[in-house]
Amino acid sequence: MARQIRVLVVDDSVVIRRVVANSIDSYDDMKVVGTAPDGRAAIALIGKLDPDIVVLDVEMPVMNGLDTLRELRRIGRTLPVLMFSALTRPQMQTTLEALALGASDFVTKPTARSPTNTIDRELIPRLRALATRGTRRATPVLPRETERPTEARGPASVVVIGASTGGPEAITRLLTAVPADFSAPIMVVVHMPAEFTPIFAERLRQTTALDSKEAANGDKLLAGCVYIAPGNRHLEVHRAPAGLVARLDDGPPENSCRPSVDVLFRSAAKVLGADALGVVLTGMGRDGLAGARALHRVGAPVLVQDEASSVVWGMPGFVARQGLATSVRPVLEIATEMTRRTRSPRLVAMGAEK
Numbered sequence: 001m002a003r004q005i006r007v008l009v010v011d012d013s014v015v016i017r018r019v020v021a022n023s024i025d026s027y028d029d030m031k032v033v034g035t036a037p038d039g040r041a042a043i044a045l046i047g048k049l050d051p052d053i054v055v056l057d058v059e060m061p062v063m064n065g066l067d068t069l070r071e072l073r074r075i076g077r078t079l080p081v082l083m084f085s086a087l088t089r090p091q092m093q094t095t096l097e098a099l100a101l102g103a104s105d106f107v108t109k110p111t112a113r114s115p116t117n118t119i120d121r122e123l124i125p126r127l128r129a130l131a132t133r134g135t136r137r138a139t140p141v142l143p144r145e146t147e148r149p150t151e152a153r154g155p156a157s158v159v160v161i162g163a164s165t166g167g168p169e170a171i172t173r174l175l176t177a178v179p180a181d182f183s184a185p186i187m188v189v190v191h192m193p194a195e196f197t198p199i200f201a202e203r204l205r206q207t208t209a210l211d212s213k214e215a216a217n218g219d220k221l222l223a224g225c226v227y228i229a230p231g232n233r234h235l236e237v238h239r240a241p242a243g244l245v246a247r248l249d250d251g252p253p254e255n256s257c258r259p260s261v262d263v264l265f266r267s268a269a270k271v272l273g274a275d276a277l278g279v280v281l282t283g284m285g286r287d288g289l290a291g292a293r294a295l296h297r298v299g300a301p302v303l304v305q306d307e308a309s310s311v312v313w314g315m316p317g318f319v320a321r322q323g324l325a326t327s328v329r330p331v332l333e334i335a336t337e338m339t340r341r342t343r344s345p346r347l348v349a350m351g352a353e354k
Helices: 014-023 039-049 067-075 091-101 115-131 167-175 197-207 260-277 289-297 315-321 331-341 344-351
Strands: 005-010 028-038 053-057 083-084 103-107 159-165 185-192 211-214 225-228 234-240 243-249 276-278 301-305 327-329
Touching: 005 014, 005 039, 005 115, 014 115, 028 039, 028 115, 028 331, 039 053, 039 067, 053 067, 053 115, 067 083, 067 091, 067 327, 083 091, 083 115, 091 103, 091 167, 091 197, 091 327, 103 115, 159 167, 159 260, 167 185, 167 197, 167 331, 185 260, 197 211, 197 225, 234 260, 243 260, 260 289, 260 344, 276 315, 276 331, 289 301, 289 315, 301 315, 301 331, 327 331
Parallel strands: 005 028, 005 053, 053 083, 083 103, 159 185, 159 276, 185 225, 211 225, 276 301, 301 327
Antiparallel strands: 234 243
């Protein structure tokens, strides 16, 4: 039998600790090696118990989740941390800050109505993906640039981005690195609860040079603006008499996801053809694979985050292994490539002359 994933659960609620621990221990491939009511107690236990991953509450007495995460990084502990957040605005804002400080991902806390459903559906898959990241088999090295050098293509008119686990921070780093005069609209699907997406859009607006908003049905797509798919609604590109607009859809989930990256990418392939530019960032599962195939089929480039910089190389890995990636790069290099591919040769030349 393979080694079990060792989990430390940190939460000030005795009930939550018991519910989470019992649920985790019901799976043969993982076990809770300890629990703690606050961050200070957790720091003391980590050295003794050597967990593979920590489930960390946001709000706690003595030492809260954010301070605990800072202390872990200060003392050189790099083990994965999964934040456990309630759906209140302060906790959601703190959770996004924790991701910026190096937390791997987050899960919303179980409710009194369905505690184990949330754990089974959201927490358990993330524990498996994050805790086994360092022990998985090496992936063959892929060429950083697979597009034919002689291929001519005009500037992309819209960038479509998909991400999941680790996505909020990867998207933030990516968009922080693109210029304020970015010359195309950017549409983003990231797997987050509906309560988080407007706060995430607000955070992007504060931390990047771009205008960002949660997409609304009928939004005209403007250059240099970022449109975040609302949680639980699909986002699509649509061509209207006034130009390109965002369209929201309440259709069934795809890959157990709504919004789904596949839905956005397929719409971009259908409406824009080779004028679209796809980007697949860190995330569990294979959402985005079918959409990347649709983009590839119409000649649109697809940029993929590399394994080394991904929290989980699931979504980008599937695309890369299927030979659908135009290039496989770290996030900051993707930002440079996005900028290059959305600017006309004339604008690029003018910029070089300055």
